[in-house]
Amino acid sequence: MIEIERKFILKTLPDETPVGVTILQGYLAHDEQREVRIRQYGADFFLTVKEGSGVKREETEIAITSEQFHALWPSTQGRRLEKVRSVIPHGPFKVEIDRYVGDLEPLLIAEVEFDSIEECEAFVPPDYFHLDVTEDEAYKNISLAIHGIPDRSSLKYQIGALPYLFRDGHLHLVIVTNSAQSRWIIPKGRQESDMSRQDVAIMEAMEEAGVIGTCLPGLRTPCHLKGEMMLYIYPLKVTTVLKKWPEMEWRKRVVLPVEKALKLISDPELSLCIKKMLPRLPE
Numbered sequence: 001m002i003e004i005e006r007k008f009i010l011k012t013l014p015d016e017t018p019v020g021v022t023i024l025q026g027y028l029a030h031d032e033q034r035e036v037r038i039r040q041y042g043a044d045f046f047l048t049v050k051e052g053s054g055v056k057r058e059e060t061e062i063a064i065t066s067e068q069f070h071a072l073w074p075s076t077q078g079r080r081l082e083k084v085r086s087v088i089p090h091g092p093f094k095v096e097i098d099r100y101v102g103d104l105e106p107l108l109i110a111e112v113e114f115d116s117i118e119e120c121e122a123f124v125p126p127d128y129f130h131l132d133v134t135e136d137e138a139y140k141n142i143s144l145a146i147h148g149i150p151d152r153s154s155l156k157y158q159i160g161a162l163p164y165l166f167r168d169g170h171l172h173l174v175i176v177t178n179s180a181q182s183r184w185i186i187p188k189g190r191q192e193s194d195m196s197r198q199d200v201a202i203m204e205a206m207e208e209a210g211v212i213g214t215c216l217p218g219l220r221t222p223c224h225l226k227g228e229m230m231l232y233i234y235p236l237k238v239t240t241v242l243k244k245w246p247e248m249e250w251r252k253r254v255v256l257p258v259e260k261a262l263k264l265i266s267d268p269e270l271s272l273c274i275k276k277m278l279p280r281l282p283e
Helices: 066-076 117-122 141-147 197-209 258-264 268-280
Strands: 002-010 021-030 034-041 044-051 056-063 080-090 093-101 108-114 129-132 157-167 170-177 188-190 211-215 221-223 230-241 253-257
Touching: 002 117, 021 066, 021 141, 034 066, 034 141, 044 066, 080 141, 108 117, 157 197, 157 211, 170 197, 170 258, 188 197, 197 211, 197 230, 221 268, 230 268, 253 258, 258 268
Parallel strands: 157 230
Antiparallel strands: 002 056, 002 108, 002 129, 021 034, 021 080, 034 044, 044 056, 080 093, 093 108, 157 170, 157 188, 170 253, 211 230, 221 230
16 A cells, blocks of 8 residues: 655644553664564554655555564564554544654654645644654654654764674673773764764774774664763674774773773763663674
8 A cells, every 4th residue: 555644743742632552663674765564553463564755655564463473573673662652633634643652752753644645735734743754764763763863963962882892702892081081981973964873883983992893783772971962872893903093092992891891981871871781782
């Protein structure tokens, strides 16, 4: 079937919003034009393939059993989201309001489906709709599941890399000092407009820590550092430790067992955020 839909951010819920249904959603695979997801919608389970982007997309959905859903669910690790969906009327249309849970809270998104492009373009949003994000890739559910809530200004957050490797079966972290060599931190930097967050993390790890590696698909955590901007941390599995790197003259670097590395890190909030990620790092 063809799905014609517009998507809007809400600032607040309208007064008449009813109690909603919980949705668990995870993605099995995706690329620029296609995504394959599984979903638990209340007591029902579905596997869905969506193709295309923007207002008009093709959608194929089949019902699956609870057993099939739970057998596939582990394969969506790092690409999941949870939300509560309520449906309210607006003229002849149904507005689906999603209240996101967990890391995506307090994001509120409204979706409206249409029978034709003409009907879609003529739609007049209600007053409680805020911003139309139909064409914004950052607000696609797959992007939200992997990257979290997008920040509209690169000045408001940083991207950090958590380089790690295993030696003799033991987890080690790569940490660096700040440029003044007064504190131990992880490599980090500002978001680049023409780069993905993962690519920024890979770049900062190479420039500041002299390591080359790959970011783990779907793994990231937001970290609120006191007195600093939001930091999004991406684990980076190290494949190469360089002997020379761009910032080696003004930063120190160490590769330490995880317990020793955490003791060196100066910011307790950063240390806590890293600890929360450790169980999710595969060897």
